Amino acid sequence: MKTAIITGASSGLGREFVRQVGDVFPEIEQYWLIARRADRLEELAAALPDKTVACLPLDLCDTMSFMAIQQKLAEEQPEVALLVNNAGCGYLGNIGEMETAAQTRMIDLNLRALTAITNMTVPYMVSGSRILNVSSIASFCPNPRMTVYSASKAYVSAFTIGAAEELREKGITVTAVCPGPMRTEFLDLGNIIGNSKMFETLPYCDQVQVAGGALRAARAGRTIYTPRLFYKFYRVLAKLTPVKLMVKFAKT
Numbered sequence: 001m002k003t004a005i006i007t008g009a010s011s012g013l014g015r016e017f018v019r020q021v022g023d024v025f026p027e028i029e030q031y032w033l034i035a036r037r038a039d040r041l042e043e044l045a046a047a048l049p050d051k052t053v054a055c056l057p058l059d060l061c062d063t064m065s066f067m068a069i070q071q072k073l074a075e076e077q078p079e080v081a082l083l084v085n086n087a088g089c090g091y092l093g094n095i096g097e098m099e100t101a102a103q104t105r106m107i108d109l110n111l112r113a114l115t116a117i118t119n120m121t122v123p124y125m126v127s128g129s130r131i132l133n134v135s136s137i138a139s140f141c142p143n144p145r146m147t148v149y150s151a152s153k154a155y156v157s158a159f160t161i162g163a164a165e166e167l168r169e170k171g172i173t174v175t176a177v178c179p180g181p182m183r184t185e186f187l188d189l190g191n192i193i194g195n196s197k198m199f200e201t202l203p204y205c206d207q208v209q210v211a212g213g214a215l216r217a218a219r220a221g222r223t224i225y226t227p228r229l230f231y232k233f234y235r236v237l238a239k240l241t242p243v244k245l246m247v248k249f250a251k252t
């Protein structure tokens, strides 16, 4: 059965991916929704009566969750037409002053889980399958006070470009979406609201539009998709400017 696997489906951008995936990939019959909050996933599933939906309440920072996904893939042998690696977190704080557990959680979720799930899922993909990774404008230049987060998203974008080249011969495309700030739970959880001049100044992206644009970019097989002209310009600027100069203006 043609299947979409969407991580971080319980809120924010992930929930929008679930709501809109049928518009862009109408041929997909089954969704696997992954996040920790089962009640949120069940609520979403109830709103999709014409699809087969499996809710997988898993903590992707726990490596046991990878075994659960691997086992479900082996048992059900789905054709994974779309993988959306969306689950992510980002905490504001200075190195040496914030909780170590918060720092390592960003690495576990944003890098390790994304890498593991991609690796486990590719064997169930065919030519025409798509991978969509959620990166960020933070991947364009290191952001002091969110150094670990921006480095984690630099990994996501670099992984995407490498994987796109590697999987090209299999006919599998890999896309990274790089949104600017969005008004989701991410801001509260990351201690960002009220604590960052940068986040107060930057133009916001709308997660409904970002999800639709990213799904269409994945369908088209684009490698990097940056919503909003302002951030497309920022991406070019960050490419052209020496990073040691750029980083002085990129503090969050």
Ligand SMILES: NC(=O)c1ccc[n+]([C@@H]2O[C@H](COP(=O)([O-])OP(=O)(O)OC[C@H]3O[C@@H](n4cnc5c(N)ncnc54)[C@H](OP(=O)(O)O)[C@@H]3O)[C@@H](O)[C@H]2O)c1
Residues within 6 Å of the ligand: 007, 008, 009, 010, 011, 012, 013, 014, 034, 035, 036, 037, 038, 040, 058, 059, 060, 061, 086, 087, 088, 089, 090, 109, 134, 135, 136, 137, 178, 179, 180, 181, 182, 183, 184, 185, 186, 187, 189
């Ligand atoms: N909001 C922004 O300003 C912004 C900007 C650029 C990029 N992004 C990226 O966009 C993506 C989505 O974030 P969002 O803004 O939609 O934030 P969000 O509303 O906080 O959503 C994060 C999602 O990840 C899930 N998640 C968190 N920890 C998890 C864990 N340990 N195991 C499994 N799932 C987990 C959450 O579900 P549970 O809590 O139920 O587990 C939730 O569904 C992230 O990759 C983020 O880095 C966000």
